[in-house]
Amino acid sequence: MHHFSYRDGRLFAEEIPLEEIAREVGTPFYCYSYATLERHYQAFEASLGNVPHLICFSVKSNSNLAVLNVFLKQGAGLDVVSGGELFRALKAGADPRKIVFAGVGKTVREMEEALRAEILLFNVESEQELLALDRVAGQGGMKAPVALRVNPDINPQTHPYISTGLKQNKFGIPFDTSLEVYRQAKELKYIEPIGVHCHIGSQILEIQPFVDTLGRIKELVQRLREESIAIQYLDLGGGLGIAYEDEAAPAPSDYVDALLQELGGLDCTLIFEPGRVLVGNAGILVTRVLYMKRGPEKNFIVVDAGMNDCIRPSLYGAYQAVWPAVQREGEKITGDVVGPICESGDFLAKDRLLPPLEPGDLVAVMSAGAYGFTMASNYNSRPRPPEVLVRGAEQWVVRRRETYEDIVQGESVPEPLSGADPVP
């Protein structure tokens, strides 16, 4: 469910026609719907009711400060995976006591920053990381609150690139050795093991893998408590999928209900780290048709956004719907929607049946709110697009379009090399 819809054949973001936003900011641009963000968060929140819980929005799915602010205003915490994301989280005004920090490669500097901020939980992914954190915390005279990220070896039935809870994945500590690592953690002077963390993957469309994971984790928590390791937090990660095409995505309330049932009477504060399910369908990428190329074997609709702006189709073969900004009658065309990047893998959509389009028309690449702008790059020296937040009839540019100067910022030619001598 989202608030991008047609009125009299024109596509609106809440109360504003996309054409109007394009006139002001140019193309391409990302557009987010405030009402959709809020609604998705509330759906999650409402289904948790009085259960002690914290929803930590996954910053990597959409890191814009204004988007973070929408969730923070609803009482959210944040899930970060780098020092840069921690910086953003704090800059957006997050309460550090609601920040959790995951990632397989945390550096000493990142640990120091997070300890200084006094975050809620370090989600530790290996034995060596645990020892490093103990050292860093000791140097600062602090105790690090820790959950071990346990790898439950459960197949989430999603794209291999976004499966994270299998034995062959780099994430977490194998389930079978986790008890041993917890015992070790308990003995470390500057570590306080207070939680269990897991995150099995992304765009997961079945509830069962989450329930199976919780089943395994629950056993572990009971074992830990028997050994006086006082687990207070159960961080169940994110990963709930959304409908990009016609998939049947579970409702957050069904997901939460199934987990609460599996949890039984286990007394813990639950942490969730949803990303995609909160922002995915709350954002679109709006791009303009440059050329219609009718090839001998294929038609190409060349648009002004490319894989540098939205890489999901190229990277994962992901499907994202393409909607015209203005609905038009006439003969439909089948073709690939492609960008200007010099790569054959640069496409936003493949073999799509689309309404008649002409150069100058706007189209919206739907479901682009998660892993859209955050994965954008400057490849081909293309300035990254602006991000626009719409609430009702109001719109704000929450990140301006980059300039050519932005692109070369920080680069320099070393002085000894900068002379005008011709290369011999």
Ligand SMILES: *Cc1c(COP(=O)(O)O)cnc(C)c1O
């Ligand atoms: C990426 C990630 C998430 C969010 O995943 P979604 O599929 O977007 O919900 C949550 N937790 C961790 C540790 C992650 O790496």
